Amino acid sequence: MKPRVQVTREVFDEVLDYLAEHFEVSANQSDAPFTPVELAEHLADKHGALTVLTDRVDDALLARCPNLKAVCNIAVGFNNIDLKACSARGVLATNTPGVLDSATADFTWALILATARRLTEAEAWLRAGEWHGWKLKQFLGQDVAGATLGIVGLGRIGQAVARRARGFDMKVLYFNRKRVDADIERECGATYAPLDTLLAESDIVTLHTPYSPATHHLIGAQQLARMKPTGMLIHAARGGVVDDAALIEALKSGKIAAAGLDVFESEPKLNPAFLRFKNVVLAPHIASSTHRTRFNMAMLAARNLVAALTTGKPPNLLNPPAN
Known part of the structure:
Protein backbone atom coordinates (compact mmCIF):
# COMPACT_ATOMS: atom_id res chain seq x y z
CA MET A 1 0.00 0.00 0.00
CA LEU A 100 11.87 32.28 -5.28
CA ASP A 101 14.85 34.61 -4.88
CA SER A 102 14.63 36.36 -8.25
CA ALA A 103 10.86 36.79 -8.25
CA THR A 104 10.89 38.21 -4.72
CA ALA A 105 13.78 40.55 -5.53
CA ASP A 106 11.98 41.76 -8.65
CA PHE A 107 8.82 42.44 -6.66
CA THR A 108 10.82 44.27 -4.01
CA TRP A 109 11.96 46.61 -6.75
CA ALA A 110 8.37 46.98 -7.94
CA LEU A 111 7.51 48.14 -4.41
CA ILE A 112 10.51 50.47 -4.27
CA LEU A 113 9.67 52.18 -7.56
CA ALA A 114 5.93 52.30 -6.98
CA THR A 115 6.43 53.80 -3.52
CA ALA A 116 9.07 56.33 -4.56
CA ARG A 117 7.10 57.49 -7.57
CA ARG A 118 3.64 57.39 -5.95
CA LEU A 119 2.39 55.04 -8.65
CA THR A 120 -0.64 53.52 -6.95
CA GLU A 121 -1.74 56.91 -5.64
CA ALA A 122 -1.50 58.40 -9.14
CA GLU A 123 -3.33 55.47 -10.72
CA ALA A 124 -6.21 55.68 -8.24
CA TRP A 125 -6.47 59.44 -8.90
CA LEU A 126 -6.55 58.88 -12.66
CA ARG A 127 -9.14 56.08 -12.44
CA ALA A 128 -11.32 58.36 -10.34
CA GLY A 129 -11.47 60.84 -13.25
CA GLU A 130 -9.42 63.50 -11.49
CA TRP A 131 -6.86 64.07 -14.26
CA HIS A 132 -7.72 67.25 -16.13
CA GLY A 133 -4.31 68.30 -17.40
CA TRP A 134 -0.54 68.45 -16.89
CA LYS A 135 1.01 70.34 -13.95
CA LEU A 136 4.66 70.88 -13.13
CA LYS A 137 4.31 69.77 -9.51
CA GLN A 138 1.91 66.91 -10.08
CA PHE A 139 2.65 63.79 -8.00
CA LEU A 140 6.22 64.72 -7.23
CA GLY A 141 8.06 61.64 -6.05
CA GLN A 142 11.52 60.72 -4.83
CA ASP A 143 14.54 59.82 -6.93
CA VAL A 144 15.71 56.22 -6.68
CA ALA A 145 18.80 56.58 -8.86
CA GLY A 146 21.72 57.69 -6.73
CA ALA A 147 19.89 57.15 -3.44
CA THR A 148 21.16 55.10 -0.49
CA LEU A 149 19.53 51.70 -0.13
CA GLY A 150 19.61 49.94 3.25
CA ILE A 151 19.06 46.17 3.15
CA VAL A 152 18.21 44.42 6.41
CA GLY A 153 19.07 40.77 5.84
CA LEU A 154 21.64 40.03 3.14
CA GLY A 155 20.67 36.45 2.45
CA ARG A 156 19.87 35.13 -1.01
CA ILE A 157 16.97 37.53 -1.60
CA GLY A 158 18.75 40.49 -0.05
CA GLN A 159 21.75 39.83 -2.27
CA ALA A 160 19.53 39.68 -5.36
CA VAL A 161 18.01 43.04 -4.38
CA ALA A 162 21.50 44.52 -3.90
CA ARG A 163 22.69 43.34 -7.31
CA ARG A 164 19.72 45.05 -8.95
CA ALA A 165 20.60 48.30 -7.18
CA ARG A 166 23.71 48.61 -9.31
CA GLY A 167 21.53 49.56 -12.26
CA PHE A 168 20.32 52.55 -10.26
CA ASP A 169 23.82 53.67 -9.23
CA MET A 170 22.91 53.40 -5.55
CA LYS A 171 25.00 53.27 -2.42
CA VAL A 172 24.06 50.03 -0.67
CA LEU A 173 24.32 49.44 3.07
CA TYR A 174 23.36 46.20 4.73
CA PHE A 175 22.79 44.81 8.20
CA ASN A 176 22.92 41.12 8.98
CA ARG A 177 23.12 39.11 12.19
CA LYS A 178 26.50 37.95 10.91
CA ARG A 179 28.59 39.93 8.46
CA VAL A 180 28.76 38.15 5.09
CA ASP A 181 32.00 37.17 3.36
CA ALA A 182 33.99 39.91 1.70
CA ASP A 183 33.46 38.25 -1.70
CA ILE A 184 29.70 38.59 -1.32
CA GLU A 185 30.03 42.20 -0.23
CA ARG A 186 32.06 42.97 -3.36
CA GLU A 187 29.67 41.08 -5.63
CA CYS A 188 26.71 42.98 -4.21
CA GLY A 189 28.46 46.31 -3.89
CA ALA A 190 27.25 46.41 -0.29
CA THR A 191 28.85 47.87 2.83
CA TYR A 192 28.11 46.54 6.32
CA ALA A 193 26.59 48.98 8.81
CA PRO A 194 25.05 48.59 12.27
CA LEU A 195 21.25 48.68 12.13
CA ASP A 196 20.97 52.14 13.70
CA THR A 197 23.46 53.56 11.20
CA LEU A 198 21.70 51.93 8.28
CA LEU A 199 18.33 53.33 9.36
CA ALA A 200 19.72 56.83 9.81
CA GLU A 201 21.63 56.99 6.53
CA SER A 202 19.33 55.15 4.10
CA ASP A 203 16.79 56.81 1.84
CA ILE A 204 15.10 53.46 1.31
CA VAL A 205 15.13 50.62 3.86
CA THR A 206 14.09 47.18 2.61
CA LEU A 207 13.60 44.15 4.85
CA HIS A 208 14.64 40.60 3.93
CA THR A 209 15.09 38.81 7.22
CA PRO A 210 13.18 35.65 8.21
CA TYR A 211 10.66 35.82 11.01
CA SER A 212 11.60 34.24 14.33
CA PRO A 213 11.31 35.20 18.00
CA ALA A 214 14.66 36.98 17.56
CA THR A 215 13.33 39.15 14.72
CA HIS A 216 9.86 39.81 16.14
CA HIS A 217 9.27 43.57 15.82
CA LEU A 218 12.86 44.07 14.70
CA ILE A 219 11.54 47.30 13.24
CA GLY A 220 9.48 49.13 15.87
CA ALA A 221 8.90 52.66 17.08
CA GLN A 222 12.53 53.25 18.10
CA GLN A 223 13.91 52.03 14.80
CA LEU A 224 11.39 53.97 12.72
CA ALA A 225 12.27 57.14 14.66
CA ARG A 226 15.87 56.75 13.49
CA MET A 227 14.91 56.84 9.81
CA LYS A 228 14.97 59.99 7.73
CA PRO A 229 11.66 61.89 7.55
CA THR A 230 11.99 61.44 3.78
CA GLY A 231 12.74 57.73 4.21
CA MET A 232 10.72 54.83 2.81
CA LEU A 233 10.25 51.39 4.35
CA ILE A 234 9.84 48.41 2.02
CA HIS A 235 8.68 45.13 3.53
CA ALA A 236 8.43 41.86 1.62
CA ALA A 237 9.84 39.55 4.31
CA ARG A 238 7.40 38.21 6.91
CA GLY A 239 4.62 39.72 8.97
CA GLY A 240 5.82 40.28 12.53
CA VAL A 241 9.27 41.56 11.58
CA VAL A 242 7.68 45.03 11.64
CA ASP A 243 5.50 46.37 14.44
CA ASP A 244 2.56 47.38 12.24
CA ALA A 245 1.01 49.62 14.87
CA ALA A 246 4.30 51.50 15.26
CA LEU A 247 4.61 51.84 11.50
CA ILE A 248 1.12 53.30 11.28
CA GLU A 249 2.02 55.87 13.93
CA ALA A 250 5.25 56.73 12.13
CA LEU A 251 3.37 57.28 8.89
CA LYS A 252 0.64 59.27 10.62
CA SER A 253 3.13 61.56 12.38
CA GLY A 254 5.37 61.99 9.33
CA LYS A 255 8.40 60.34 10.92
CA ILE A 256 8.85 58.52 7.62
CA ALA A 257 7.56 59.52 4.20
CA ALA A 258 6.10 56.32 2.76
CA ALA A 259 6.02 52.53 2.78
CA GLY A 260 5.62 49.64 0.37
CA LEU A 261 4.23 46.53 2.04
CA ASP A 262 3.63 42.96 0.87
CA VAL A 263 3.33 41.32 4.30
CA PHE A 264 1.51 42.18 7.51
CA GLU A 265 0.95 41.02 11.04
CA SER A 266 -2.07 38.69 11.36
CA GLU A 267 -2.48 38.61 7.58
CA PRO A 268 -4.83 38.49 5.78
CA LYS A 269 -6.45 40.63 8.49
CA LEU A 270 -4.21 43.65 8.02
CA ASN A 271 -4.66 46.71 10.20
CA PRO A 272 -7.37 48.78 8.43
CA ALA A 273 -5.46 51.99 9.17
CA PHE A 274 -3.08 51.09 6.33
CA LEU A 275 -5.93 51.51 3.86
CA ARG A 276 -6.27 55.18 4.70
CA PHE A 277 -2.72 56.13 3.67
CA LYS A 278 -2.22 57.33 0.11
CA ASN A 279 1.54 57.12 0.63
CA VAL A 280 1.52 53.37 1.30
CA VAL A 281 1.68 50.81 -1.51
CA LEU A 282 -0.11 47.61 -0.47
CA ALA A 283 0.09 44.08 -1.90
CA PRO A 284 -1.40 40.78 -0.63
CA HIS A 285 1.78 38.73 -0.03
CA ILE A 286 2.52 38.12 -3.71
CA ALA A 287 6.27 38.80 -3.92
CA SER A 288 6.99 35.28 -5.20
CA SER A 289 3.85 35.07 -7.31
CA THR A 290 4.94 34.36 -10.85
Missing part, protein backbone atom coordinates in the same frame (compact mmCIF):
# COMPACT_ATOMS: atom_id res chain seq x y z
CA LYS A 2 1.28 3.48 -0.89
CA PRO A 3 1.87 6.03 1.87
CA ARG A 4 -0.96 8.53 2.28
CA VAL A 5 -0.28 12.25 1.90
CA GLN A 6 -2.37 15.39 2.16
CA VAL A 7 -1.94 18.53 0.03
CA THR A 8 -3.51 21.27 2.13
CA ARG A 9 -4.10 23.93 -0.57
CA GLU A 10 -4.54 24.09 -4.33
CA VAL A 11 -1.44 23.23 -6.37
CA PHE A 12 -0.68 22.66 -10.03
CA ASP A 13 -2.01 19.48 -11.63
CA GLU A 14 1.51 18.42 -12.59
CA VAL A 15 2.48 18.45 -8.92
CA LEU A 16 -0.42 16.18 -8.02
CA ASP A 17 0.45 13.85 -10.90
CA TYR A 18 4.03 13.61 -9.65
CA LEU A 19 2.92 12.88 -6.09
CA ALA A 20 0.42 10.27 -7.31
CA GLU A 21 3.30 8.26 -8.78
CA HIS A 22 4.51 7.65 -5.22
CA PHE A 23 1.58 8.15 -2.85
CA GLU A 24 -2.12 7.93 -2.26
CA VAL A 25 -2.91 11.64 -2.53
CA SER A 26 -5.69 13.67 -0.94
CA ALA A 27 -5.79 17.20 -2.36
CA ASN A 28 -7.61 20.34 -1.34
CA GLN A 29 -8.04 21.79 -4.84
CA SER A 30 -11.01 23.86 -3.64
CA ASP A 31 -8.29 25.96 -1.92
CA ALA A 32 -10.43 26.72 1.13
CA PRO A 33 -8.00 26.99 4.07
CA PHE A 34 -8.37 24.27 6.69
CA THR A 35 -9.17 25.33 10.22
CA PRO A 36 -6.84 23.86 12.85
CA VAL A 37 -9.45 21.22 13.65
CA GLU A 38 -9.95 20.38 9.98
CA LEU A 39 -6.20 20.19 9.40
CA ALA A 40 -5.83 17.72 12.25
CA GLU A 41 -8.70 15.63 10.89
CA HIS A 42 -7.22 15.52 7.39
CA LEU A 43 -3.74 14.62 8.66
CA ALA A 44 -4.84 12.08 11.29
CA ASP A 45 -4.13 9.07 9.06
CA LYS A 46 -1.55 10.62 6.74
CA HIS A 47 2.16 9.88 6.46
CA GLY A 48 3.09 13.19 4.88
CA ALA A 49 1.75 16.67 4.13
CA LEU A 50 2.39 19.44 1.64
CA THR A 51 1.66 22.57 3.67
CA VAL A 52 1.58 26.37 3.32
CA LEU A 53 2.26 29.21 5.74
CA THR A 54 -1.34 29.32 6.95
CA ASP A 55 -1.10 25.74 8.24
CA ARG A 56 0.03 25.75 11.86
CA VAL A 57 2.01 22.59 12.61
CA ASP A 58 2.63 22.38 16.35
CA ASP A 59 2.77 19.72 19.03
CA ALA A 60 -0.99 19.76 19.56
CA LEU A 61 -1.50 18.92 15.89
CA LEU A 62 1.26 16.32 15.77
CA ALA A 63 -0.17 14.56 18.81
CA ARG A 64 -3.29 13.82 16.74
CA CYS A 65 -1.30 12.56 13.74
CA PRO A 66 0.63 9.47 14.89
CA ASN A 67 1.54 8.34 11.35
CA LEU A 68 2.90 11.67 10.17
CA LYS A 69 6.56 11.51 9.12
CA ALA A 70 7.07 14.58 6.94
CA VAL A 71 5.72 18.14 6.66
CA CYS A 72 6.91 19.95 3.54
CA ASN A 73 6.20 23.67 3.31
CA ILE A 74 5.58 25.38 -0.01
CA ALA A 75 7.54 28.41 1.16
CA VAL A 76 11.02 29.47 2.12
CA GLY A 77 9.64 30.63 5.47
CA PHE A 78 8.68 28.08 8.10
CA ASN A 79 7.48 30.02 11.14
CA ASN A 80 4.21 28.08 10.88
CA ILE A 81 6.09 24.90 11.85
CA ASP A 82 7.27 24.11 15.37
CA LEU A 83 10.58 22.47 14.51
CA LYS A 84 11.28 21.35 18.06
CA ALA A 85 7.94 19.58 18.23
CA CYS A 86 8.60 17.95 14.86
CA SER A 87 12.04 16.75 15.95
CA ALA A 88 10.68 15.39 19.21
CA ARG A 89 8.14 13.32 17.30
CA GLY A 90 10.47 12.27 14.49
CA VAL A 91 8.73 14.34 11.82
CA LEU A 92 10.90 15.73 9.02
CA ALA A 93 10.20 19.37 8.07
CA THR A 94 11.34 21.06 4.86
CA ASN A 95 11.04 24.36 3.00
CA THR A 96 11.70 25.62 -0.54
CA PRO A 97 14.75 27.90 -0.55
CA GLY A 98 16.38 29.31 -3.64
CA VAL A 99 13.58 29.00 -6.19
CA HIS A 291 3.74 31.24 -12.61
CA ARG A 292 7.22 29.75 -12.94
CA THR A 293 8.25 30.53 -9.37
CA ARG A 294 5.11 29.25 -7.68
CA PHE A 295 5.21 26.10 -9.83
CA ASN A 296 8.85 25.51 -8.89
CA MET A 297 8.08 26.09 -5.21
CA ALA A 298 5.28 23.53 -5.23
CA MET A 299 7.32 21.00 -7.19
CA LEU A 300 10.33 21.39 -4.89
CA ALA A 301 8.07 20.83 -1.88
CA ALA A 302 6.70 17.71 -3.59
CA ARG A 303 10.22 16.43 -4.26
CA ASN A 304 11.07 17.06 -0.62
CA LEU A 305 8.05 15.00 0.38
CA VAL A 306 8.95 12.11 -1.90
CA ALA A 307 12.53 12.08 -0.63
CA ALA A 308 11.43 12.34 2.99
CA LEU A 309 9.10 9.35 2.80
CA THR A 310 11.24 7.16 0.53
CA THR A 311 14.82 7.84 1.63
CA GLY A 312 14.41 9.82 4.85
CA LYS A 313 16.82 12.41 3.41
CA PRO A 314 14.96 15.34 1.83
CA PRO A 315 17.25 17.95 0.23
CA ASN A 316 15.88 20.91 2.22
CA LEU A 317 15.62 19.43 5.70
CA LEU A 318 15.08 22.02 8.44
CA ASN A 319 15.46 19.80 11.49
CA PRO A 320 18.33 17.33 11.04
CA PRO A 321 17.90 15.83 14.52
CA ALA A 322 14.63 14.30 13.30
CA ASN A 323 16.46 12.45 10.54
Whole structure:
Protein backbone atom coordinates (compact mmCIF):
# COMPACT_ATOMS: atom_id res chain seq x y z
CA MET A 1 0.00 0.00 0.00
CA LYS A 2 1.28 3.48 -0.89
CA PRO A 3 1.87 6.03 1.87
CA ARG A 4 -0.96 8.53 2.28
CA VAL A 5 -0.28 12.25 1.90
CA GLN A 6 -2.37 15.39 2.16
CA VAL A 7 -1.94 18.53 0.03
CA THR A 8 -3.51 21.27 2.13
CA ARG A 9 -4.10 23.93 -0.57
CA GLU A 10 -4.54 24.09 -4.33
CA VAL A 11 -1.44 23.23 -6.37
CA PHE A 12 -0.68 22.66 -10.03
CA ASP A 13 -2.01 19.48 -11.63
CA GLU A 14 1.51 18.42 -12.59
CA VAL A 15 2.48 18.45 -8.92
CA LEU A 16 -0.42 16.18 -8.02
CA ASP A 17 0.45 13.85 -10.90
CA TYR A 18 4.03 13.61 -9.65
CA LEU A 19 2.92 12.88 -6.09
CA ALA A 20 0.42 10.27 -7.31
CA GLU A 21 3.30 8.26 -8.78
CA HIS A 22 4.51 7.65 -5.22
CA PHE A 23 1.58 8.15 -2.85
CA GLU A 24 -2.12 7.93 -2.26
CA VAL A 25 -2.91 11.64 -2.53
CA SER A 26 -5.69 13.67 -0.94
CA ALA A 27 -5.79 17.20 -2.36
CA ASN A 28 -7.61 20.34 -1.34
CA GLN A 29 -8.04 21.79 -4.84
CA SER A 30 -11.01 23.86 -3.64
CA ASP A 31 -8.29 25.96 -1.92
CA ALA A 32 -10.43 26.72 1.13
CA PRO A 33 -8.00 26.99 4.07
CA PHE A 34 -8.37 24.27 6.69
CA THR A 35 -9.17 25.33 10.22
CA PRO A 36 -6.84 23.86 12.85
CA VAL A 37 -9.45 21.22 13.65
CA GLU A 38 -9.95 20.38 9.98
CA LEU A 39 -6.20 20.19 9.40
CA ALA A 40 -5.83 17.72 12.25
CA GLU A 41 -8.70 15.63 10.89
CA HIS A 42 -7.22 15.52 7.39
CA LEU A 43 -3.74 14.62 8.66
CA ALA A 44 -4.84 12.08 11.29
CA ASP A 45 -4.13 9.07 9.06
CA LYS A 46 -1.55 10.62 6.74
CA HIS A 47 2.16 9.88 6.46
CA GLY A 48 3.09 13.19 4.88
CA ALA A 49 1.75 16.67 4.13
CA LEU A 50 2.39 19.44 1.64
CA THR A 51 1.66 22.57 3.67
CA VAL A 52 1.58 26.37 3.32
CA LEU A 53 2.26 29.21 5.74
CA THR A 54 -1.34 29.32 6.95
CA ASP A 55 -1.10 25.74 8.24
CA ARG A 56 0.03 25.75 11.86
CA VAL A 57 2.01 22.59 12.61
CA ASP A 58 2.63 22.38 16.35
CA ASP A 59 2.77 19.72 19.03
CA ALA A 60 -0.99 19.76 19.56
CA LEU A 61 -1.50 18.92 15.89
CA LEU A 62 1.26 16.32 15.77
CA ALA A 63 -0.17 14.56 18.81
CA ARG A 64 -3.29 13.82 16.74
CA CYS A 65 -1.30 12.56 13.74
CA PRO A 66 0.63 9.47 14.89
CA ASN A 67 1.54 8.34 11.35
CA LEU A 68 2.90 11.67 10.17
CA LYS A 69 6.56 11.51 9.12
CA ALA A 70 7.07 14.58 6.94
CA VAL A 71 5.72 18.14 6.66
CA CYS A 72 6.91 19.95 3.54
CA ASN A 73 6.20 23.67 3.31
CA ILE A 74 5.58 25.38 -0.01
CA ALA A 75 7.54 28.41 1.16
CA VAL A 76 11.02 29.47 2.12
CA GLY A 77 9.64 30.63 5.47
CA PHE A 78 8.68 28.08 8.10
CA ASN A 79 7.48 30.02 11.14
CA ASN A 80 4.21 28.08 10.88
CA ILE A 81 6.09 24.90 11.85
CA ASP A 82 7.27 24.11 15.37
CA LEU A 83 10.58 22.47 14.51
CA LYS A 84 11.28 21.35 18.06
CA ALA A 85 7.94 19.58 18.23
CA CYS A 86 8.60 17.95 14.86
CA SER A 87 12.04 16.75 15.95
CA ALA A 88 10.68 15.39 19.21
CA ARG A 89 8.14 13.32 17.30
CA GLY A 90 10.47 12.27 14.49
CA VAL A 91 8.73 14.34 11.82
CA LEU A 92 10.90 15.73 9.02
CA ALA A 93 10.20 19.37 8.07
CA THR A 94 11.34 21.06 4.86
CA ASN A 95 11.04 24.36 3.00
CA THR A 96 11.70 25.62 -0.54
CA PRO A 97 14.75 27.90 -0.55
CA GLY A 98 16.38 29.31 -3.64
CA VAL A 99 13.58 29.00 -6.19
CA LEU A 100 11.87 32.28 -5.28
CA ASP A 101 14.85 34.61 -4.88
CA SER A 102 14.63 36.36 -8.25
CA ALA A 103 10.86 36.79 -8.25
CA THR A 104 10.89 38.21 -4.72
CA ALA A 105 13.78 40.55 -5.53
CA ASP A 106 11.98 41.76 -8.65
CA PHE A 107 8.82 42.44 -6.66
CA THR A 108 10.82 44.27 -4.01
CA TRP A 109 11.96 46.61 -6.75
CA ALA A 110 8.37 46.98 -7.94
CA LEU A 111 7.51 48.14 -4.41
CA ILE A 112 10.51 50.47 -4.27
CA LEU A 113 9.67 52.18 -7.56
CA ALA A 114 5.93 52.30 -6.98
CA THR A 115 6.43 53.80 -3.52
CA ALA A 116 9.07 56.33 -4.56
CA ARG A 117 7.10 57.49 -7.57
CA ARG A 118 3.64 57.39 -5.95
CA LEU A 119 2.39 55.04 -8.65
CA THR A 120 -0.64 53.52 -6.95
CA GLU A 121 -1.74 56.91 -5.64
CA ALA A 122 -1.50 58.40 -9.14
CA GLU A 123 -3.33 55.47 -10.72
CA ALA A 124 -6.21 55.68 -8.24
CA TRP A 125 -6.47 59.44 -8.90
CA LEU A 126 -6.55 58.88 -12.66
CA ARG A 127 -9.14 56.08 -12.44
CA ALA A 128 -11.32 58.36 -10.34
CA GLY A 129 -11.47 60.84 -13.25
CA GLU A 130 -9.42 63.50 -11.49
CA TRP A 131 -6.86 64.07 -14.26
CA HIS A 132 -7.72 67.25 -16.13
CA GLY A 133 -4.31 68.30 -17.40
CA TRP A 134 -0.54 68.45 -16.89
CA LYS A 135 1.01 70.34 -13.95
CA LEU A 136 4.66 70.88 -13.13
CA LYS A 137 4.31 69.77 -9.51
CA GLN A 138 1.91 66.91 -10.08
CA PHE A 139 2.65 63.79 -8.00
CA LEU A 140 6.22 64.72 -7.23
CA GLY A 141 8.06 61.64 -6.05
CA GLN A 142 11.52 60.72 -4.83
CA ASP A 143 14.54 59.82 -6.93
CA VAL A 144 15.71 56.22 -6.68
CA ALA A 145 18.80 56.58 -8.86
CA GLY A 146 21.72 57.69 -6.73
CA ALA A 147 19.89 57.15 -3.44
CA THR A 148 21.16 55.10 -0.49
CA LEU A 149 19.53 51.70 -0.13
CA GLY A 150 19.61 49.94 3.25
CA ILE A 151 19.06 46.17 3.15
CA VAL A 152 18.21 44.42 6.41
CA GLY A 153 19.07 40.77 5.84
CA LEU A 154 21.64 40.03 3.14
CA GLY A 155 20.67 36.45 2.45
CA ARG A 156 19.87 35.13 -1.01
CA ILE A 157 16.97 37.53 -1.60
CA GLY A 158 18.75 40.49 -0.05
CA GLN A 159 21.75 39.83 -2.27
CA ALA A 160 19.53 39.68 -5.36
CA VAL A 161 18.01 43.04 -4.38
CA ALA A 162 21.50 44.52 -3.90
CA ARG A 163 22.69 43.34 -7.31
CA ARG A 164 19.72 45.05 -8.95
CA ALA A 165 20.60 48.30 -7.18
CA ARG A 166 23.71 48.61 -9.31
CA GLY A 167 21.53 49.56 -12.26
CA PHE A 168 20.32 52.55 -10.26
CA ASP A 169 23.82 53.67 -9.23
CA MET A 170 22.91 53.40 -5.55
CA LYS A 171 25.00 53.27 -2.42
CA VAL A 172 24.06 50.03 -0.67
CA LEU A 173 24.32 49.44 3.07
CA TYR A 174 23.36 46.20 4.73
CA PHE A 175 22.79 44.81 8.20
CA ASN A 176 22.92 41.12 8.98
CA ARG A 177 23.12 39.11 12.19
CA LYS A 178 26.50 37.95 10.91
CA ARG A 179 28.59 39.93 8.46
CA VAL A 180 28.76 38.15 5.09
CA ASP A 181 32.00 37.17 3.36
CA ALA A 182 33.99 39.91 1.70
CA ASP A 183 33.46 38.25 -1.70
CA ILE A 184 29.70 38.59 -1.32
CA GLU A 185 30.03 42.20 -0.23
CA ARG A 186 32.06 42.97 -3.36
CA GLU A 187 29.67 41.08 -5.63
CA CYS A 188 26.71 42.98 -4.21
CA GLY A 189 28.46 46.31 -3.89
CA ALA A 190 27.25 46.41 -0.29
CA THR A 191 28.85 47.87 2.83
CA TYR A 192 28.11 46.54 6.32
CA ALA A 193 26.59 48.98 8.81
CA PRO A 194 25.05 48.59 12.27
CA LEU A 195 21.25 48.68 12.13
CA ASP A 196 20.97 52.14 13.70
CA THR A 197 23.46 53.56 11.20
CA LEU A 198 21.70 51.93 8.28
CA LEU A 199 18.33 53.33 9.36
CA ALA A 200 19.72 56.83 9.81
CA GLU A 201 21.63 56.99 6.53
CA SER A 202 19.33 55.15 4.10
CA ASP A 203 16.79 56.81 1.84
CA ILE A 204 15.10 53.46 1.31
CA VAL A 205 15.13 50.62 3.86
CA THR A 206 14.09 47.18 2.61
CA LEU A 207 13.60 44.15 4.85
CA HIS A 208 14.64 40.60 3.93
CA THR A 209 15.09 38.81 7.22
CA PRO A 210 13.18 35.65 8.21
CA TYR A 211 10.66 35.82 11.01
CA SER A 212 11.60 34.24 14.33
CA PRO A 213 11.31 35.20 18.00
CA ALA A 214 14.66 36.98 17.56
CA THR A 215 13.33 39.15 14.72
CA HIS A 216 9.86 39.81 16.14
CA HIS A 217 9.27 43.57 15.82
CA LEU A 218 12.86 44.07 14.70
CA ILE A 219 11.54 47.30 13.24
CA GLY A 220 9.48 49.13 15.87
CA ALA A 221 8.90 52.66 17.08
CA GLN A 222 12.53 53.25 18.10
CA GLN A 223 13.91 52.03 14.80
CA LEU A 224 11.39 53.97 12.72
CA ALA A 225 12.27 57.14 14.66
CA ARG A 226 15.87 56.75 13.49
CA MET A 227 14.91 56.84 9.81
CA LYS A 228 14.97 59.99 7.73
CA PRO A 229 11.66 61.89 7.55
CA THR A 230 11.99 61.44 3.78
CA GLY A 231 12.74 57.73 4.21
CA MET A 232 10.72 54.83 2.81
CA LEU A 233 10.25 51.39 4.35
CA ILE A 234 9.84 48.41 2.02
CA HIS A 235 8.68 45.13 3.53
CA ALA A 236 8.43 41.86 1.62
CA ALA A 237 9.84 39.55 4.31
CA ARG A 238 7.40 38.21 6.91
CA GLY A 239 4.62 39.72 8.97
CA GLY A 240 5.82 40.28 12.53
CA VAL A 241 9.27 41.56 11.58
CA VAL A 242 7.68 45.03 11.64
CA ASP A 243 5.50 46.37 14.44
CA ASP A 244 2.56 47.38 12.24
CA ALA A 245 1.01 49.62 14.87
CA ALA A 246 4.30 51.50 15.26
CA LEU A 247 4.61 51.84 11.50
CA ILE A 248 1.12 53.30 11.28
CA GLU A 249 2.02 55.87 13.93
CA ALA A 250 5.25 56.73 12.13
CA LEU A 251 3.37 57.28 8.89
CA LYS A 252 0.64 59.27 10.62
CA SER A 253 3.13 61.56 12.38
CA GLY A 254 5.37 61.99 9.33
CA LYS A 255 8.40 60.34 10.92
CA ILE A 256 8.85 58.52 7.62
CA ALA A 257 7.56 59.52 4.20
CA ALA A 258 6.10 56.32 2.76
CA ALA A 259 6.02 52.53 2.78
CA GLY A 260 5.62 49.64 0.37
CA LEU A 261 4.23 46.53 2.04
CA ASP A 262 3.63 42.96 0.87
CA VAL A 263 3.33 41.32 4.30
CA PHE A 264 1.51 42.18 7.51
CA GLU A 265 0.95 41.02 11.04
CA SER A 266 -2.07 38.69 11.36
CA GLU A 267 -2.48 38.61 7.58
CA PRO A 268 -4.83 38.49 5.78
CA LYS A 269 -6.45 40.63 8.49
CA LEU A 270 -4.21 43.65 8.02
CA ASN A 271 -4.66 46.71 10.20
CA PRO A 272 -7.37 48.78 8.43
CA ALA A 273 -5.46 51.99 9.17
CA PHE A 274 -3.08 51.09 6.33
CA LEU A 275 -5.93 51.51 3.86
CA ARG A 276 -6.27 55.18 4.70
CA PHE A 277 -2.72 56.13 3.67
CA LYS A 278 -2.22 57.33 0.11
CA ASN A 279 1.54 57.12 0.63
CA VAL A 280 1.52 53.37 1.30
CA VAL A 281 1.68 50.81 -1.51
CA LEU A 282 -0.11 47.61 -0.47
CA ALA A 283 0.09 44.08 -1.90
CA PRO A 284 -1.40 40.78 -0.63
CA HIS A 285 1.78 38.73 -0.03
CA ILE A 286 2.52 38.12 -3.71
CA ALA A 287 6.27 38.80 -3.92
CA SER A 288 6.99 35.28 -5.20
CA SER A 289 3.85 35.07 -7.31
CA THR A 290 4.94 34.36 -10.85
CA HIS A 291 3.74 31.24 -12.61
CA ARG A 292 7.22 29.75 -12.94
CA THR A 293 8.25 30.53 -9.37
CA ARG A 294 5.11 29.25 -7.68
CA PHE A 295 5.21 26.10 -9.83
CA ASN A 296 8.85 25.51 -8.89
CA MET A 297 8.08 26.09 -5.21
CA ALA A 298 5.28 23.53 -5.23
CA MET A 299 7.32 21.00 -7.19
CA LEU A 300 10.33 21.39 -4.89
CA ALA A 301 8.07 20.83 -1.88
CA ALA A 302 6.70 17.71 -3.59
CA ARG A 303 10.22 16.43 -4.26
CA ASN A 304 11.07 17.06 -0.62
CA LEU A 305 8.05 15.00 0.38
CA VAL A 306 8.95 12.11 -1.90
CA ALA A 307 12.53 12.08 -0.63
CA ALA A 308 11.43 12.34 2.99
CA LEU A 309 9.10 9.35 2.80
CA THR A 310 11.24 7.16 0.53
CA THR A 311 14.82 7.84 1.63
CA GLY A 312 14.41 9.82 4.85
CA LYS A 313 16.82 12.41 3.41
CA PRO A 314 14.96 15.34 1.83
CA PRO A 315 17.25 17.95 0.23
CA ASN A 316 15.88 20.91 2.22
CA LEU A 317 15.62 19.43 5.70
CA LEU A 318 15.08 22.02 8.44
CA ASN A 319 15.46 19.80 11.49
CA PRO A 320 18.33 17.33 11.04
CA PRO A 321 17.90 15.83 14.52
CA ALA A 322 14.63 14.30 13.30
CA ASN A 323 16.46 12.45 10.54
